[in-house]
Amino acid sequence: MPTTLAKKLWDSHVVRSTPEEPDLLYVDLHLVHEVTSPQAFEGLRLSGRRVRRPDLTVATMDHNVPTRGGVRAADELSRKQMEVLAENCRREGIPLHQIGSRRQGIVHVIGPELGLTQPGMLIVCGDSHTSTHGAFGALAFGIGTSEVEMVLATQCLPQKRLRDLAVNVDGELPLGVTAKDVVLGLIGRTGISQGQGHLVEYRGSTIRALSMEGRMTVCNMSIEWGAKAGMVAPDDTTFTYLERRPHAPKGAEWDVALDYWRSLVTDDGAAFDQEISIDASHLEPHVTWGTNPGQVAPVTGRVPSPHSDTDERALRYMDLKPGTALADIAIDRVFIGSCTNARLEDLRAAAQVIAGKHVHSSVRAMVVPGSTSVKRAAEEEGLDAVFKAAGFEWRNAGCSMCLGMNPDILAPGERCASTSNRNFEGRQGSGGRTHLMSPPMAAAAAITGHLIDVRELL
Amino acid sequence: MEPVSKVTGRMAPLDRADVDTDQIIPKQFLKRIERTGYGPFLFYDWRAKGDFVLDRPEHKGASVLVTGENFGCGSSREHAPWAIKDAGYHAIISPTFADIFRANCYKTGILAVTLPDRQVRHLIDLATEDPAMEITVDLEAQEVRGDGFAYKFEIDAFARGMLLGGLDEITLVERHASSIGAFESQRPAWLPSAK
Numbered sequence: 001m002p003t004t005l006a007k008k009l010w011d012s013h014v015v016r017s018t019p020e021e022p023d024l025l026y027v028d029l030h031l032v033h034e035v036t037s038p039q040a041f042e043g044l045r046l047s048g049r050r051v052r053r054p055d056l057t058v059a060t061m062d063h064n065v066p067t068r069g070g071v072r073a074a075d076e077l078s079r080k081q082m083e084v085l086a087e088n089c090r091r092e093g094i095p096l097h098q099i100g101s102r103r104q105g106i107v108h109v110i111g112p113e114l115g116l117t118q119p120g121m122l123i124v125c126g127d128s129h130t131s132t133h134g135a136f137g138a139l140a141f142g143i144g145t146s147e148v149e150m151v152l153a154t155q156c157l158p159q160k161r162l163r164d165l166a167v168n169v170d171g172e173l174p175l176g177v178t179a180k181d182v183v184l185g186l187i188g189r190t191g192i193s194q195g196q197g198h199l200v201e202y203r204g205s206t207i208r209a210l211s212m213e214g215r216m217t218v219c220n221m222s223i224e225w226g227a228k229a230g231m232v233a234p235d236d237t238t239f240t241y242l243e244r245r246p247h248a249p250k251g252a253e254w255d256v257a258l259d260y261w262r263s264l265v266t267d268d269g270a271a272f273d274q275e276i277s278i279d280a281s282h283l284e285p286h287v288t289w290g291t292n293p294g295q296v297a298p299v300t301g302r303v304p305s306p307h308s309d310t311d312e313r314a315l316r317y318m319d320l321k322p323g324t325a326l327a328d329i330a331i332d333r334v335f336i337g338s339c340t341n342a343r344l345e346d347l348r349a350a351a352q353v354i355a356g357k358h359v360h361s362s363v364r365a366m367v368v369p370g371s372t373s374v375k376r377a378a379e380e381e382g383l384d385a386v387f388k389a390a391g392f393e394w395r396n397a398g399c400s401m402c403l404g405m406n407p408d409i410l411a412p413g414e415r416c417a418s419t420s421n422r423n424f425e426g427r428q429g430s431g432g433r434t435h436l437m438s439p440p441m442a443a444a445a446a447i448t449g450h451l452i453d454v455r456e457l458l
Numbered sequence: 459m460e461p462v463s464k465v466t467g468r469m470a471p472l473d474r475a476d477v478d479t480d481q482i483i484p485k486q487f488l489k490r491i492e493r494t495g496y497g498p499f500l501f502y503d504w505r506a507k508g509d510f511v512l513d514r515p516e517h518k519g520a521s522v523l524v525t526g527e528n529f530g531c532g533s534s535r536e537h538a539p540w541a542i543k544d545a546g547y548h549a550i551i552s553p554t555f556a557d558i559f560r561a562n563c564y565k566t567g568i569l570a571v572t573l574p575d576r577q578v579r580h581l582i583d584l585a586t587e588d589p590a591m592e593i594t595v596d597l598e599a600q601e602v603r604g605d606g607f608a609y610k611f612e613i614d615a616f617a618r619g620m621l622l623g624g625l626d627e628i629t630l631v632e633r634h635a636s637s638i639g640a641f642e643s644q645r646p647a648w649l650p651s652a653k
Contacts, residue, residue, distance in 0.1 A: 026641050056652060144536035154638065193531065196554065247652075253647065256648060403480075
């Protein structure tokens with residue numbers, strides 16, 4: 001029977017399936033960070049259990065690491081969390097990329113760049129943006145801390161089957177329109193909960209034409225419209241990205257793996273429970289105006305009239321009036337970073353807009369590379385010099401102002417053009433106001449001091 | 459985990475849709491390494507603004523949170539249900555929950571129950587008009603009932619059994635050690651090792 005990619009991935013990880021219980025799935029890679037793991041390790045200790053497969057577990061410090069000044073710049077509780085992670089990893093023999101080390105970075109950036117994220121795998125992490133890894137044709141989703149403990153102890157996870165949803169994106173992206181605009185446009189259409197209970201496959205010519213970085217951006221935001229996971233079938237773009245990465249298969253094993261990976265596609269005629277189609281050829285750059293990612297519009301548009309209590313509350317929080325041109329909204333801060341948009345390609349795209357220009361006098365702008373490796377690569381090609389010459393702060397890798405657990409936060413009332421994934425109230429700092437957009441759009445806002453259609457600068 | 463079969467108490471109406479976990483427990487409180495002690499920080503920013511509905515005297519001591527659709531969207535932080543439970547709410551009623559949040563509630567022993575919009579609206583109105591009124595969320599009977607009404611609800615049978623039995627899910631999975639071992643031994647050799 002023709003089968004969807006998601007079903008193939010699911011079925012290949014079923015350890016045990018009975019009608020009375022959720023399927024028991026085997027986890028190929030468990031990513032761990034400092035914030036959602038301490039209680040899980042503590043639970044193991046209290047029950048006298050050990051980590052079953054430390055060799056299939058990788059830890060990094062990302063959520064609350066300071067992006068300058070090293071570990072000493074962290075507050076006491078953050079430092080404690082990092083110490084506890086290091087101690088847990090030492091005791092259980094789990095590889096750890098700690099602050100200051102060569103490969104440290106945001107958990108969803110380092111998995112792919114190390115070649116640990118591969119097609120066909122089941123990948124979990126105590127972080128909702130784990131869907132990022134689906135870009136490789138993996139089944140990847142976020143879990144809670146109790147589930148983290150489950151995976152540490154058993155390498156398995158009981159999960160109820162989910163429905164299949166296809167998002168078909170076709171057409172050539174216009175100049176200045178990016179993967180971020182594809183996913184923001186999608187969420188603008190679906191709202192923030194249509195994906196609930198679904199595994200999403202992104203398909204179509206637009207997705208095929210995206211780089212791995214772009215596909216990761218799209219899959220990353222699957223959770224922002226409620227989907228459990230998002231994925232893209234692997235193809236030559238995927239294989240080219242993976243080849244020769246540190247943990248990718250080598251030699252004869254590469255050929256065997258490649259044969260298998262090529263089978264990871266949705267068969268012709270396979271049925272989805274739901275399908276959504278998008279014409280990308282008419283997409284425009286998007287920005288959010290509200291306090292959830294579904295409150296979004298093309299930058300050429302205006303702040304809409306509220307349609308619900310949620311909209312009204314959002315406009316109040318954002319201090320915006322209906323009818324205001326989005327391009328007239330002045331900003332105070334710019335954040336280029338996060339697991340959504342802080343890979344090398346993102347930094348290049350932002351640098352291209354910035355080159356030879358300067359950050360507006362009323363704006364404070366920063367770049368936080370997604371990983372130490374991204375930072376190094378960017379410096380090797382001189383991107384740091386471009387950003388610094390333009391007046392950007394050039395920081396060390398981490399989640400940083402995407403969620404503001406470290407010292408990088410907005411002051412109350414400050415308005416930020418951000419390449420991250422969530423514009424929830426207070427997300428980037430209590431009272432802070434977030435507008436989500438692509439890296440080139442954030443770069444353009446940095447230069448002009450207000451939201452602007454980046455196409456005017458290209 | 460303690461078995462949970464029913465929650466009886468007053469309702470607290472949080473009449474908002476799309477309440478995200480960043481609101482339930484803001485990030486600055488995720489730095490603790492314990493599972494307890496989050497209650498005082500529940501809805502921290504909203505409460506700091508004053509006159510937050512859950513803090514009104516008539517809703518103090520409520521044990522059932524009644525709220526709008528898509529409750530618990532966003533971050534996977536289990537600190538969100540920990541904070542809700544720590545603050546004394548043992549059941550949440552909403553038209554829909556975000557997937558990860560609902561799973562986290564079950565692990566935490568919170569009865570996350572879905573009812574149709576119309577019934578949730580009725581409960582929110584009731585809680586607002588008559589805050590002293592008590593209702594019962596009965597997991598065994600799969601029913602939310604109060605004075606003059608009884609609403610049936612659906613819940614995943616396995617999750618229900620886990621809650622009613624207060625079972626440790628890891629212990630259940632460990633019973634399948636031989637299946638896990640068999641699966642493990644057949645994994646392709648080229649799959650990556652993190653070492």
